[in-house]
Amino acid sequence: GEDVEQSLFLSVREGDSSVINCTYTDSSSTYLYWYKQEPGAGLQLLTYIFSNMDMKQDQRLTVLLNKKDKHLSLRIADTQTGDSAIYFCAETPGRDDKIIFGKGTRLHILP
């Protein structure tokens, strides 16, 4: 079946790197996404990676994809208080236009 798993909470000190991990089950997924949800707001696409890539870097964000283990991670360098949010991992199984979301990881920034 389809399932995207991620831990529910992560606490990181300001200035440190945050690493949010995700596992997915559908090996035919073509795109994998990271969404960010700030308090009281909808989801915003943060970044995405094609399934034929291993890594994607965008300023402070680095996405790593291990297709063999079906593992996706999001690294945020120099974590700031504005990074405090819920981060959702998501995959597109490829056979329709649905996106399967994880339950979200709440990132808490410690002073």
Place this chain on the structure above:
Amino acid sequence: DVKVTQSSRYLVKRTGEKVFLECVQDMDHENMFWYRQDPGLGLRLIYFSYDVKMKEKGDIPEGYSVSREKKERFSLILESASTNQTSMYLCASKAGTSTDTQYFGPGTRLTVL
């Protein structure tokens, strides 16, 4: 920029009332989605639509219906609201190609008393 708007940010209704949640997108997207978001459960898909007048059940359609009379508008209807439908409701839209992502509205926090 893609814009997805939802008719209300906050809504309070009574048990048994009929509730309409409206979603409008301005990018001529074919696909539109309704999710509910609850703590610890993440996003759950209620209904989606591939085109005008077309609808498909998602994972938790019970107690809900939808309407898509125009391409830009997708309505979620609670025929008789119940307290277990208190939740955050998120609308999203997406172009018809599998390469595009979903764009989300700001959400409607519905409380049913």
